[in-house]
Amino acid sequence: MMWSELLGHSVQRGWLESAVKQSRLASTFLMVGPDGVGKRTFARLVAKSMLCLRQTPGSMAPCGDCESCVQVDANTHPDLLQLEKSADASSLSIDKLVGSKENRMREGLCYELHIKPFGGVRRVAIIDDADTILDEAANSMLKTLEEPPLGSLIFLIGTNEQRQLATIRSRSQIVRFGRLDTSHVATLLLRNGILSEANEASEVAAMANGSIGMATLLADPELRKFRSELHTMLAQRPMDFVGISKAMLAQSQGVGEEGSARRTRMKLLFSFACDFYRGILLEESSRPSSVHTKSVKLSIATAARAIDSCLTAQSEVDRNLTPAGLLESWAAQQAELCQA
């Protein structure tokens, strides 16, 4: 992967490039923005640039074919440390981040960052799912962020800086990422071989809220069909909230027995519901929307409250509520909101 292949985010790139040029690159970055817009790809490109053995000083252009560049692309670079939440966990492993209780700061990513770089240049850490770092782990990381090893770079990747402790925020350079253009999402769907028809790629991209991650999921026609059925149910009056919660439960159970897959699917379904209400807001302001709201009459305030309730439900999926209970109370809330 080279910079020329990255779509969007040119402002953020220009900003970092000028910092590199002036030798005032920060050591810790907090990269925030919606899921699936390329934050990790961006961080990996910065890492590749800064680890490249033929890098021109003051530039952020990796050569692409030295040993280091090849290793970054193959995920085998010994100085590139990467950490993400495991699929079945609700938070990033504190042990992997700062070591187990008995060995705190004597193992784990923060410890490894202090080891002399194998390539002699620097060590780089990319920490994904930073939203889920527990306070105890965040506090243990502070010393590393306060006095980072010379030349090291740390990228924390999350959705919103407010999800971080103030002490982490204040020690990080915050880089905010926006959503991708719909045309970029369509291009990526075709380029990554997820879809092959340009028309279908455009149609899917229009539903994806500027996220290639969302677009990749929506490439599944069955899932698009359910999204559209859910929108029809949400538009129906009176709203059949029992039917809605049953349909969503069945859809989330359809991904298999595994709890984490079901939770991920459930969050996706709440975001489909969210799209419906966003569609109403967009229609109100005469902007194009991928949602057919069938002229549902809802005040802007009600639609905004309904969006809030979808986001709250989404954040409650990871807590220990029974899925059926969460869905039923959410759906009942929708019916109540839309009656008002």
Ligand SMILES: [Zn+2]
């Ligand atoms: Zn190189």
